[in-house]
Amino acid sequence: MPPTTDSLLEPIGAVQRTQVGREATEPMREDIRLLGAILGDTVREQNGDETFGLIEQARVESFRVRRSEIDRSELARLFDGIDARHAIPVIRAFTHFALLANVAEDIHRERRRAVHEAAGEPPQNSTLAATYLKLDDADLDAKEVAEALDGALVAPVITAHPTETRRRTVFDTQHRITELMRMRLRGLTHTEDGRDIERELRRHILTLWQTALIRLSRLKISDEIETGLRYYPAAFLDVIPRVNAEVRAALQSRWPDADLLREPILRPGSWIGGDRDGNPNVTAEIVRMATGSAAFTAFTHYFTELTALEQELSMSVRLVHVSEELAALADACAEPARADEPYRRALRVVHARLTATARQILDRQPEHQLDLGMTAYETPAELSADLDAVDASLRANGSAVLADDRLARLREAVRVFGFHLSGLDMRQNSDMHEEVIAELLAWAGVHADYASLSEDERVELLAAELATRRPLIGPGAQLSELARKELDIVFAAARAVHVFGPAAVPNYIISMCQSVSDMLEAALLLKEAGLLDVSGENPYAPVGIVPLFETIDDLQRGSAIMQAALDLPLYRAIVAARGDSHEVMLGYSDSNKDGGYLAANWALYRAELDLVEMARAAGIRLRLFHGRGGTVGRGGGPSYDAILAQPPGAVNGSLRITEQGEVIGAKYAEPRLAHRNLETLLAATLEATLLDVEGLGDEAEPAYAVLDDLAARAQRAYAELVHDTPGFVDYFKASTPVSEIGALNIGSRPTSRKPTTSISDLRAIPWVLAWSQSRVMLPGWYGTGTAFEDYIGDGPDSDARLKVLQDLYRRWPFFATVLSNMAQVLAKSDLGLAARYSELVDDVELRHRVFDKIVDEHARTIRMHKLITGQDDLLADNPALARSVFNRFPYLEPLNHLQVELLRRYRSGDEDELVQRGILLTMSGLATALRNSG
Template identity: 85%
Template sequence: MAEVGGLEPIGAVQRTKVGREATEPMREDIRLLGTILGETVREQNGEAVFELVERARVESFRVRRSEIDRAELASMFDGIDIHQAIPVIRAFTHFALLANVAEDIHRERRRVIHVAAGEPPQDSSLAATYAKLDTARLDAATVSDALAGALVSPVITAHPTETRRRTVFDTQHRITELMRLRMKGHEHTDDGRGIERELRRNILTLWQTALIRLSRLKIQDEIETGLRYYAAAFFEVVPRVNAEVRNALRYRWPDTDLLAEPILRPGSWIGGDRDGNPNVTAEVVRLATGSAAYTALEHYFTEITALEEELSMSARLVKISDALTALADQCREPARADEPYRRALRAIHARLTTTAYDILDRQPEHELDLGLDRYDTPAELLADLDVVDESLRTNGSAVLADDRLARLREAVHVFGFHLSGLDMRQNSEVHEEVIAELLAWAGVHPDYASLSEPDRVELLAAEVATRRPLTSDGAELSELARKELDIVAAAARAVRVLGPAAVPNYVISMCQSVSDMLEVAVLLKEVGLLDVSGSQAYAPVRIVPLFETIDDLQRGSSILEQALDLPVYRALVSARGDSQEVMLGYSDSNKDGGYLAANWALYRAELDLVESARKTGIRLRLFHGRGGTVGRGGGPSYDAIRAQPPGAVRGSLRITEQGEVIAAKYAEPQIAHRNLETLLAATLEASLLDIEGLGDAAGPAYDVLDDIAARAQRSYAELVHETPGFVEYFKASTPVSEIGALNIGSRPTSRKPTTSISDLRAIPWVLAWSQSRVMLPGWYGTGTAFEDWINQGDGRLEVLRDLYQRWPFFRTVLSNMAQVLAKSDMGLAAHYSELVDDTELRRRVFDKIVAEHTRTIRMHKLITGQDDLLADNPALARSVFNRFPYLEPLNHLQVELLRRYRSGDDDELVQRGILLTMSGLATALRNSG
């Protein structure tokens, strides 16, 4: 698909190149991978298919250069034989995947070059953050207060638009490793195999592997998929990064106990998030928590076994501590009588084996039965490892303690026996229905749903404050109520067996009132996860309201303050160190009010919540429910975190990681390290430095955004919620109806079986607009809002230009919007609009979209002063330039196959072709859902 080019070894680069010269190695990588792929296509599928792929590639570039009309390229695929269409789709999909590899390698290459050139560390690196902290000359008290209870938690979710199968994932990883060796100037692998030959072998494997599943992904598969990132990267990277950050901060503030607990702790929703997913059951919760625990202990067994091999020191040659002697004496194996460290590790191994017998549903390998007692807590395991560490260090072997043992100790500290905290989540409507049934069954109230909000709060507060249960084992309950109680009981079992960190949070979707929060408290009390009737409240699971719509975001701080006014709820918060978490929904707020209105509502909500925390004396932690794409809160994490309002971070941040961005960020150690470092760097800066930079001008700036956001919401609502036939246009002009057949996740595309936009999940809403290249959720309404506001008076454009220069939030909003606009293509969108049979509807809706698109680009250029949408994001500019012509055939083929499928063509290959185009476009766009 492209000619082969040479590559200058990275070690030979002595200076930082810029422009086209800097990106030539990446283009050479793309040419090499494309050439191998093209030759593979020719060998496997014949000359005719190869020629069709090549012709489509050449014509796509001619379209980009405006040498031919787009319709000429589209006509290539009119009536194409489906047996020829499938390999063409697969070829361009694989090219997109290989281009991702080349871009990732190039980012690594550029970072190494910058370091080798002696340039200052780049923003978003911890080195750059430390330099900023040094310049700020912060006192220890300020830092200690800001980082008390510090937590940075990327939460892996079961919202996959990640379409790659495990086999494809693994093969791509091998190709990445080969390209990394090649980047460093190697021609052969460590075992002597030629790198180019190995690339050909793996690309052939990729070509001969099916891209999509024949059956829908099950939750069990999603659980396994989420856990694979631990062996792939987290076990290696997370402990190391925690140690690095802790040591760096304590070096700067040596008289503090900063980060006594690990700051970086991944979390998960996979198997606990049942909002709109009927497939989550009590058995699934047990599987999710049990599989996580198994993964943690399996890792510990592997590392301890390796340490037994490594720490072979003889008691005749080294000194040991008394504590180490006592630990080693628990293992009385005569063959190891002279090897105290090995015996000590064998004792640890044996106790961990007994622990595994007690807490796991399946046993890892490396079992060792010495008849020793189990570890009741991870702290006990850590204490024994600390004994080994202390003995090594006090007897001249610190260099040994600093290696595998140090990593294992850090791992136990962060992963415990639970691995990662599993959040529970359910919709408030379900809670209301279940609680109403429980109250009626217990004779407390026959019709809870009929009560006013104050009466509900009074009733629920009284229930939370009593230990009397509402149900018994033999209670005759509906299927829904029994299922919900069983699920929460499974969470209680996980807390009891694996510790409180196993299920740390219960998230309430569509939380709109205090009663929504208290209903969850009653459910938790029912299974023993809450007790506030004694002198000391017991609350191992935090209740987390999720505010999602624009209206709920605006009322969120009021709801929180009302809850905290209740003695019973305040007792729960006090039991958790006066800490309250609140989740903010980026996806549904965007779907509800549009891009700019949602982003501003989120910012305002954070300001209000920070003020509520100050007034009530609690410590607030925000949980950001961001998706991969800008329309769902995506965009560069570093900029997004730094764009938070003052006081909104304070050392703690939880953030969802969704869809295809999970693999893009955490599939392997180097990339994972970089992305986790970015989260930590941004969190430290947002917590310890004055980033907003508005000072006394904050109030007027907020007033400006209040006005503009309201205008944007009206413009968005006029199209999405008020235009007759808009839903029909959306369904016809995008593949949203077909997304449900793409076997990429376990949950339905809608919360309810309706055609309402409000009931449609945000993922298919955004994914469908991305596939059709409209990208509407990431920009619509913004252009009109800016234009209307600017036209209201002289000097207003200068106000916005000033805010763009000074205010990270405003700059980030415009930058993310520009990324979306750069990926959109109204020419391709017009092709999709032709799928709408109603000509009048098509013109009415599409003309509005095109006009707003043009207006939004014009406003962006006017405010930023940049003619290039991607002037501030050269990496994405390179990506768009290099890969987007390869997307063109996928879009045209998708439209062609959608037309056939909807016309009644029931050929199974036609539907498979549609799904393949979705997979290819999602892979190419990288953050599409």
């Protein structure tokens, strides 16, 4: 019998579950069956029975592999020598399933939350409702709350990422499918305009199938800027103002006299277009494009909302009273047709002044402008003042219900987005700063050979320069291409600050910051562009200098570097000009690549403890910026748990965190998802700030000593493989698609900071992405099993040592989170598939030398996890991921096998463009399916 279309993506071979578990997940399975059936029908109709049959055969065989009915090699043989033209639709089919499975899982989470709420159950952890109950129970002092939340900030910072390759059409179509599935969740069979929902699903899935998933040309930074900005109209412009208002109202109702959250707590940021560390494609023009496009997005939203408000607020002065301020605002619009409609006239004044502002500061103009020849707003505060006047008049005259709707959302939007939309961080590597500063100092005749100076001599020279107003160069300076480019970029940032306001470029981040001079070199560049002046009575420092500590060694020395900088009177003046507040960024990715999973996590924790103590002693407010990637190997994992696992005092009301790649889509692609994930960040930040969440009390130091020991053991085990095993780099390059990540059209940034074969110079994203594609997931666990096993030992005190670890797992959120995140990675790894990738290594002796170590450590790590946690199931504490692994992982199997097959051909010299495209598609499909792969 031919395969039926409704079986194409239907899970088969269920694992043993309780009846309750099956009943709870059956609606999700039904959604997967529906979407799979439609996809199957679409494939058969569009590509014929032969293609459909191959896909169906691959599906069936994949599930037979999971049930251990056949060996993996039998499935692999299905693709031996497959024509690339036939491979592409197979890859696309399983990639589309992953995308549709994401939709089904997201809908299921909404379903489960609704079930919990309908049953009257207490709100779940990571929701603001649950956080408010905890705060109520804690009986907190209003003054302490006000101090803790002074200057509070939660900032998800959007970054570019090579695994987020979906085109906007795919993005939008997925959103429409989500909305249709949400209607089905409410029991509807037709849309509001009478369309059959299932037919609409078929239409959109057909659109997906007929749309190329990825671009054929290499992404440009302009593409990445557009990709990052699309989350604003999709979700952020609506959700962020709403969440800010909700949190402020909830906290102010609890502590009405504390004047909490005077500024919006939730304010997004971006790196796309400002992060030039190792990316030569970032230029002054790109900085202007990034900041200008962001502002354009904000103004477009404001014009749309003002146009709608003019229609809605049609009240006549013959029927309502208005305030004097509102009447004065309206009088600036002398339109006879609206003589008795003061709110409409007032809003047209606002609209017209904002139009003048847009024409003054934007490079391209949005729609819905209104030119009445009025003066522009100088600042967003002026715009807010006019909108506040409209609000106050409505409230004073019995129309609060109108003020609380669209106008309230617009007022909140202006408060958080201003004219700039989101802050663009600038970032560059310290080596580049040194080279440019050396050239500027030589040109100015200050010092001919800056590079030859000792650290103390550099600091003395730089501090002296920063204390003067004298620029180093003038317009006619003859500089190298590098120095001119760097200066032009910083001048472009200065223009953005001048045009859009200080929030447009809030920070200058120094990658691989290893000394005080590294910080002062960046400061001197800012001074040269007019973004720093502490030489007089009115210090000016709109852009924060942010050291990024990345390696294990730099993390350990970070607080000492900061203290040495603050000991300089001039640098202390810079910090004072910024309200005695200082941000420090912590690099999860490079620290992991440098020292391995456990050593990096503990180095970060220790660094935070040291930085918190340093800031307390220095009397400054510290804000930590966490450079987390989507995957656990780059600091990923559930955000709520990760924030609560921070050491005491590390959050302190403020949190900045990078959001990257396919994880952005998973979290923020549409309003409900965005609301839930932003709520999680806020809930965890409030709890970590206002409650004692570490739980160690007086026993902290002994626990820290245990982790010191474990981290050292783990780092040695990791280094023995990654840094000390002969041929490891060759093995890595041959057994993963890391080389193809750079060779194919994935992302705008090179995979290495500079041409090299060194692991240390390889960027963290391709390092982690390559291991996740080959299903080894090495950065998320390697070395930890050996550390635990060696620590416990087999001597007379082994039982006692095991009990120590078991006790820490029960009591300490940090340790529990480390083990939980590691378990998630181990559950997503598959060394059977990894063995297939190892066969790409031609040197058999090298293959066994490296892969055998990986296999042994993998087994050891799982064994130690079970011993410490007492859990036989790696995902016992994460049923949602367990469901995901069960439902979708067999569908990844064909993608991995096809990737290996196509990699083998590509490396053997097959120049077929379809082979290259197939590799890229498998990368995208696996990243989509794993959801936090890079």
